[in-house]
Amino acid sequence: AADIPCAAYRSGWSNRRIEWKFQKGSSLVLFYYGGEVTEPYKNRVQFSPTAIHFNTVTRADTGKYICEVVGDGSQIAKSEVNLIVQGAAVPQPPSPLVP
Numbered sequence: 001a002a003d004i005p006c007a008a009y010r011s012g013w014s015n016r017r018i019e020w021k022f023q024k025g026s027s028l029v030l031f032y033y034g035g036e037v038t039e040p041y042k043n044r045v046q047f048s049p050t051a052i053h054f055n056t057v058t059r060a061d062t063g064k065y066i067c068e069v070v071g072d073g074s075q076i077a078k079s080e081v082n083l084i085v086q087g088a089a090v091p092q093p094p095s096p097l098v099p
Contacts, residue, residue: 006067007079013071024063
C-alpha cells in the first residue's frame with residue numbers, strides 16, 4: 001500500500017477542481033479527472049482531496065504523480081511526488097532436476 005499526498009491542496013479555495021496525473025518517461029496519463037479515478041486504477045486507488053491511497057502497488061506504478069488544484073480566479077497550485085516501488089521479482093518455481 002502507498003499514500004501519495006497532494007501538497008498543492010488549498011482548503012480555503014472555493015470551487016476547486018483537483019486533477020492527478022501520472023508521468024512515466026514521456027507518457028502522461030490522467031489518473032483522477034472529473035471527480036473519478038480512471039482505469040486501470042479505479043479498483044485499487046482511493047481518492048481524498050489531500051491524498052491518493054493505493055491498496056496495492058507494483059513496480060509498474062513507479063513514476064511521477066502530479067497533483068493540480070485549480071480554484072476560482074485562475075488560482076492554480078501543483079505538487080509532484082516521485083514514487084519508486086522496489087521489491088523482489090515474483091519467484092519462479094524451481095526447475096525439475098533431470099538425472
